[in-house]
Amino acid sequence: MKSLQTIQLIAPSAAAHTEERLPDVVAVTSQALPEQVNALARARSFAEPLIADEVLDTGENTLAHADAVAAILRVVGGSEAMQAASYLVHACVHLNKPQEVIAKAFGANFAALAVETTQLMRVQRLSRGADTLSHQADAPAAQTENVRKMLLAFSRDLRVVMLRLASRLQTLRFCAASKTPVPPGLARESLQVFAPLANRLGIWQIKWEMEDLSFRFIEPDTYKQVARLLDEKRVEREANMEHLRASLEAELTSQGIKAVVQGRPKHIYSIVKKMRGKSLGFDQLFDIRALRVIVPSVPDCYAVLGWVHARFVPMADEFDDYIAKPKGNGYQSLHTVVQQMVDGVACLPIEIQIRTQAMHDHAEHGVAAHWAYKEAGTKGYAGVSASGEYDAKIAVLRQLLAWERDLSGAAPHSADVLSDHIYVLTPDAAVVELPAGATAVDFAYSVHTSLGHRCRGAKVDGVQVPLNTPLQNGQTVEITAAKEGGPSRDWLNT
Template sequence: MVSVVQLHPQGAAAALEALAEGLGGEERALVGRALEFAESLYAGHELSTGEPVWPHALGLGASLAGIGVDPAARAAGVLFAAPKYLAHGDALAARLGAEVAGLAAGVEKLYQLRVLTRATAAQQTEILRKMVLGMVEDVRVVLIRLASRTQTLRWFAKRASPEREAYARETLDIYAPLANRLGVWQLKWELEDLSFRFLEPEVYKRIARMLDERRQEREHYIAEAIAALRRELAAAGVPGEVSGRPKHIYSICNKMRLKGLGFEQLHDIRALRVIVPEVKDCYAALGVAHNLWRPIEREFDDYISRPKDNLYQSLHTAVLGPGGKTLEVQIRTEGMHRHAELGVAAHWRYKEAGRATRADTAFDDKVAWLRQLLAWRDEVADRGTRAEAARRASFDDTIYAVTPQGKVVDLPAGATPVDFAYALHTDLGHRCRGAKVDGRIVPLDTPLKSGQRVEITVAKTGGPSRDWLNPERGFLKSSRARAKVRHWFNLQEGGREPAPAPRPRLVPAPAPAAPKKRKTGAGGRGVLVVGMDRLLTQMAKCCKPVPPDPIRGFVTRGRGVSIHRADCPSLARLAQADAARVLEAQWGEGVGAYGVDLVVTASDRPGLLRDVGDALAREHINVTAVRTQSREDLAFMRFAFEVTDLSQLRRAIGAVREVHGVIRVARG
């Protein structure tokens, strides 16, 4: 139960006017309840930057209202930190509804994705891609995060902090490109200019000074140009509003650096914007502008017929304006302008009741566009072939879960905590025994969702369960994780522990030259039975031990001592019946050939038997018998051959595993 104390109710009441702009009725009431709840909940709390949580929430909410998001997003923005301070996860839903609570929970998860500033730009961009894809189910979560970062930079602008350069660098690498990709220009410009101010204060001041020195002259010039264009548009019967267009310091600096231009050489220091009712009016207005002023060659862009990747549309032209000075003119419709300023936020429509709806018929297309634009075609360096790019664009088949430390892990859709553990580290997967998802204990076969925080519980020792390989049990979705589990059991069945430390060979492997034929079983030369000498021994056919397998002997009736692997199930049954006949044994120094069986399961195909045989031949394996059978597109092969020791057997198993189509390799 959360105890709510009413503190400074006038603070929430005053903030409501700004945050509920354009809202009425139930929508306004929802934002009001969120403000009242947040004010009391945040009292006395600060963010890691030192900023009090309550003022941060108000600035964040004002930014969201400024870009026109829906009431639920504004309420969730104000309550961005609520899940952190609430003792019970259901308290927020009880107060403000499931939609607001779900958005706030999504924002909290997004906050957990920490980006290390020491990472390379490519690593950071990849983290961003994963972050956005994980949260793209509701874009409003990302908009809230962008508004929050904007408010953090505003806080740093008021007071110096050793952290602000790191935040600024992260913003330019991560958040400003994201705002650009989502088309939220209002936030993009502020994120860029504030970050640039912190990272390059001298350059920022110099450009700001140049802008300020000629401000009056430039404003007078723009006023004359606006009046002239308005007259010509009216004379031509083209409806439209003409205004000056603000310039942003970061974009000015970038353009000067990229094009090697001086401040006065930039075409868009002086800029006009024309807003018209329809697309046909855009081209009519363009004709008027070009008749009024001479266009500059190669400075025209038609983003209406060829929109940018973020669906930005406008006509851009540069002309020699009054007095022969360069002047940029942008022409667009009201709808294009709304999208240019608000981006994806411009496409959310809501009923009076405040429930999200898809009011325009093109909404589905816009969501599809959102998923496509997150592939980062322009701002990310080429990462490979078209096929790889297409694979990265297959968002629906991938989810993104998060470690408690904020690391993003990409997994196939339907992946479980076991898949998650193996994706982090093979040993973590082997020892996985339990999981918490978003703080709650869940079964290991629970399908994960994007954005969930997953914590793995492990045993000190042990290995995976065979049940994990049963597809009907649903423990594993990832083929990589399944392969790691199979590999672990293959190593066990092959007589090899999964630990990487190699054991010393007791018997040297044969030289690459043609091997000499050896007597299988080594008679009594290769095995010493403790306490006995010159005792007849033979290798047990049930487990076929090979040096340096741990071994034990069993006294047979009339056939000497049968040598078994120490973990042989048959030996265990014999010992249970007559323990006195079990003897300790160890490998001697004699060199011999030991018969083993290898069972191979593979996808059936032409040439499979030949390829497996070639793999064994490359390891100088003397194959003595082969049995094969096929069933349901699978091939089952059993090879009998001779090796000198376990090292040679391991090499043979490894070689066979590399053959295309092989699924499982184990000792028979």
């Protein structure tokens, strides 16, 4: 079907690039599983007798689902050990003592992952069922509780994130290909919870496809309408854009600017969001005809901008400088909309984005780009640097916390429901849930009563703070403790 052309997981031209720079969550989770000889083949052989004749709630064969999940993990850069885990998760439910059996065959690491993931799947299934029965699938409190459970499971084992994202994407793919109806709760959860999670973690290929597939089930008529509009005059439009792309790249090269000019993929859900958010008709969308220019340096970005505005006719009020003023998530780029003049007549508008390679990698791969551009002894992209796996794990955990807050803040009339807790990190990168307004003393007691008794000082994000300072979401807290002692009245005055 032609409309499916807009929701491919990853373009062939981008595959090699993805292998070079993996999102932190991929790198960290791959390192977390010990590599074993023939782990993938062994895991499949182990699971096959248990799941080969089983089907999931959607009607998909369980073994086929696990095969597809392993393939998705492979595409986004997951290790062979990570792919092997996709089979063990589904074998879990058919074992009397899954933790013991899997640990004996593959080790405690694999067993813990399989059991944790299975437990989360069960919780989510029950949650969706309760939502359906109560006809409150969109209730803020219900979604918040679901997200909270996901966050806590993910924080205990980051590998669960990858398995759940890949599994959910495959479920949507299967339903689309087999024309199987998708439960409304599952489609909404995919769009409102899972896709934002992939977005926060920088796994953009999964994000885009999951958004389009989810939207296809939630609003099938709108999806088909936009798909038809994209297909109309597609050949003519793409031929014109390719001619413009090639000529623009050649002209910039002749000006001494080393630039790569690319077309940009079109995603149906993002198109609909923009049409609704800005009350635009399809023909008014600028990014249906869009190009991206990638250059070596920031001065080159502004040089290209000046040349583009001289070469074309810039449209008033359609310029954004996200280099000088980055978006909250660190995104940087120059955005401009211009019109090409033909025989003195302004043609349809074209959106052009201009950025450096570092900015592009951040836009495409999220938190992974921070570490890819780290230089020894200096701050990397957007002033962030990391020294290894620990910093990468902290980065992923903080993105998970931001994801939870994103979803909490997005729900209307929900401040009273959602402001009753915060999540902070220990120095060992564990997530601790606390009531809103909690202090370092509360944190110490939540970790262990003994640590609370002996608490004498605290550092938050490396800075010494008074013990009665309220903690904020996402902070890293380190306690200074005496060797022995009990609660102190001084806590009230520090």
